[in-house]
Amino acid sequence: MPIGFEQHDHTTCIQTALTSAETCCADEGLQLTKVRRRVLELLLVEHKALGAYDILSTLNSEGLGSQPPIVYRALDFLVANGFAHKIEKLNAYSACCHPGKAHAPVFMICRACKYVVEAQTEPLRNFLGSTAKAAGFLIERTVIEIEGLCPACQKAEVL
Amino acid sequence: MPIGFEQHDHTTCIQTALTSAETCCADEGLQLTKVRRRVLELLLVEHKALGAYDILSTLNSEGLGSQPPIVYRALDFLVANGFAHKIEKLNAYSACCHPGKAHAPVFMICRACKYVVEAQTEPLRNFLGSTAKAAGFLIERTVIEIEGLCPACQKAEVL
């Protein structure tokens, strides 16, 4: 279970993220409802991106809703408020590892084990900023996704 | 019609790109068939990304095929051989402006006029390379897309 492709205490990690989301919602008058909270939990459980319909089938088995709009609305909320990101390359969703901070996230996606790691990127932000500035372009959103092999899967490939 | 958000002779630009694709295919024993060539032309005509079904409806009206696999196969060929890129954020496709060169393209997508500009990025490539290296991650493909406003549309917004 790598994050940044290293081991970590994932139970704590989930708790921290949930608590942080709760605090943030309370502060900003946002409602972290049952469905929204559960979707965030599901996204936090693994460092993999989940498809909307994967999430929906879990919600369905838990009696939290069975139709697509249920999950898409919850995902919209989480993404709009910075608690999750959409991984465009996978048409899937992933919990945000650095909520609360303005950031241009870089995702490293392992094509073999499907782990998704979100990297911090101040320098990259600056770099893209100056590239765009040179072209006179105003940045509103960025999508930066790297697909490849994580350290563990590189070793596995050799075998 | 901006490229890099500036004016340019687009007729020449299309011709150059087509000729370059032909040469490249001849060199590498690839077949630039009627459908593939036409799809590339369509992508070159505008600096906008086209959806697969937009392209398909044109192909259909020209008697070149009416079913989705026709266009998806042509797009797969063009993307696999570096003549076009997929814009993940838009689920759409765009001709490559720098074919033949290994590159990690950066797309600037104007949300207002839908123009797509592909920027050159050696420094960015190096930057991502070192980021990934630090994490032990092996890069295979990169998706870098910036959504925002082009110079012209920024002016228009103010009005």
Added chain:
DNA sequence: CATGTAATGTTATACTATAACATATAGGAA
């Protein structure tokens, strides 16, 4: 011409996402 490979044709279906409208629920104002 025979043969094999690559490309195209065709049918069906899977996967992703949203529109539109109905209902329920929470929190504030009277």
Added chain:
DNA sequence: TTCCTATATGTTATAGTATAACATTACATG
């Protein structure tokens, strides 16, 4: 409390994107 309003959820239907699987054709080469 009661009403009101804004927000969230429930439900049905449908739009948009993409591929699996298999049949047929075209074409380069021995």
